[in-house]
Amino acid sequence: MISHAGLAGSLKGGGKKANQGITAITRLLYHNQIPVYRNKLQQIRGRSRPDFAHFLNLGGAGGNVSSGKFSKRVYNGSEGRDAMRYQNGKRYYTMSQYCRTRYGGRIVKVPLLSGCTCPNRDGSRGSGGCAFCSFTPGNISKEISEQYREGCARLLPKWPDARPVAYFQEGSNTHLPAPSLAILLGQAAALPGAAGIRIATRADCIDREKAEMLAEFQQSHGLPVEIELGLQTVHDRTASALNRCHSFAEFCAGFSLLREARLYICVHLINGLPGETPEMMLESARAAGALRPGGIKLHMLHLLRATPLAARYAQEPFPLLSREEYVSVVCGQLERIPPDTVVERLTGDGAADALIAPLWTRNKRAVLNLIDWTLARRGTCQGALWRESEPVQIR
Numbered sequence: 001m002i003s004h005a006g007l008a009g010s011l012k013g014g015g016k017k018a019n020q021g022i023t024a025i026t027r028l029l030y031h032n033q034i035p036v037y038r039n040k041l042q043q044i045r046g047r048s049r050p051d052f053a054h055f056l057n058l059g060g061a062g063g064n065v066s067s068g069k070f071s072k073r074v075y076n077g078s079e080g081r082d083a084m085r086y087q088n089g090k091r092y093y094t095m096s097q098y099c100r101t102r103y104g105g106r107i108v109k110v111p112l113l114s115g116c117t118c119p120n121r122d123g124s125r126g127s128g129g130c131a132f133c134s135f136t137p138g139n140i141s142k143e144i145s146e147q148y149r150e151g152c153a154r155l156l157p158k159w160p161d162a163r164p165v166a167y168f169q170e171g172s173n174t175h176l177p178a179p180s181l182a183i184l185l186g187q188a189a190a191l192p193g194a195a196g197i198r199i200a201t202r203a204d205c206i207d208r209e210k211a212e213m214l215a216e217f218q219q220s221h222g223l224p225v226e227i228e229l230g231l232q233t234v235h236d237r238t239a240s241a242l243n244r245c246h247s248f249a250e251f252c253a254g255f256s257l258l259r260e261a262r263l264y265i266c267v268h269l270i271n272g273l274p275g276e277t278p279e280m281m282l283e284s285a286r287a288a289g290a291l292r293p294g295g296i297k298l299h300m301l302h303l304l305r306a307t308p309l310a311a312r313y314a315q316e317p318f319p320l321l322s323r324e325e326y327v328s329v330v331c332g333q334l335e336r337i338p339p340d341t342v343v344e345r346l347t348g349d350g351a352a353d354a355l356i357a358p359l360w361t362r363n364k365r366a367v368l369n370l371i372d373w374t375l376a377r378r379g380t381c382q383g384a385l386w387r388e389s390e391p392v393q394i395r
């Protein structure tokens with residue numbers, strides 16, 4: 001058994017040592033797969049034969065795909081993964097497909113404020129926050145139950161067949177001290193009709209006690225607990241320039257604690273961060289995929305009013321990705337993540353009134369359509385270039 005400290009330590013040196021460390025993490029995490037995959041895949045096993053042919057025969061993703069590298073070796077120990085098929089004519093594993101399996105149908109996430117802050121704003125790790133972030137911590141004026149009631153009243157009429165999931169979206173929710181987190185979970189457990197809980201946080205706000213508490217809650221209440229972790233980039237130089245106060249090695253350590261606790265983990269990445277090339281963005285997706293997260297959210301960088309990055313941009317504009325450039329990167333990223341990682345988001349929509357640029361992100365439908373069209377034109381799909389054991393290149 002490799003200790004997390006050992007893994008993190010081996011990453012610090014960079015280069016070959018770092019690659020060995022990441023490969024070790026990948027192996028460690030891979031062999032602690034979340035049972036939900038097995039349940040999900042057991043359900044689809046037998047229903048359809050393994051078949052990527054309708055993707056692979058289209059040509060264009062290169063010899064790696066058409067030479068049949070979706071082999072038993074790649075899917076070692078998870079026989080059902082060979083049966084992964086994307087539904088609704090998509091070439092990636094959508095959230096709605098996942099929800100049908102895990103929740104039995106559609107869900108609606110009801111945003112709730114826990115009153116947490118963030119270690120990058122309260123001085124525990126840094127101050128001023130990440131350069132792109134507009135989150136402002138503050139006291140909550142309404143009880144969780146009241147927020148939930150109001151959220152359900154607002155959202156459920158739009159999707160009457162959906163089940164609500166309590167979504168602690170803002171800030172770093174597991175930065176709450178353990179006793180406060182326990183109280184929050186208790187409140188969430190009492191929400192009527194909640195199908196599950198989602199908690200957004202930073203990986204450096206996870207320790208063993210909190211990971212076990214979350215796992216215990218999931219087991220004792222029979223409610224899925226899903227964690228969203230902001231990674232944004234695997235490149236520490238970029239992260240440092242954005243005042244993330246958070247390294248990729250630290251991310252891996254927190255991630256592995258959650259994985260050991262058998263919780264679903266969704267990783268967030270941002271494309272178009274200043275100074276990053278498309279190759280670096282592809283590398284972030286590949287490295288995140290190598291950790292075998294349950295889900296991934298891909299975003300375009302939004303320049304939002306009253307953020308340090310917007311101020312920097314006003315003084316010295318830096319290039320932003322065009323819609324076509326973004327789509328090209330996203331399609332490449334989809335090819336490099338595992339076929340069974342849920343693609344929870346392919347384009348974000350920052351608050352419309354706070355968005356400075358790029359304005360093309362406002363038309364989400366156009367972005368999604370262009371992604372579908374580009375994947376089809378390239379004859380490729382999610383996972384087409386994914387290889388389980390490739391080491392991660394950190395810059």
Ligand code: SF4
Nearest residue numbers: 118129130133135171
């Ligand atoms: S992005 Fe997350 S970690 Fe960074 S300042 Fe905002 S809430 Fe904190």
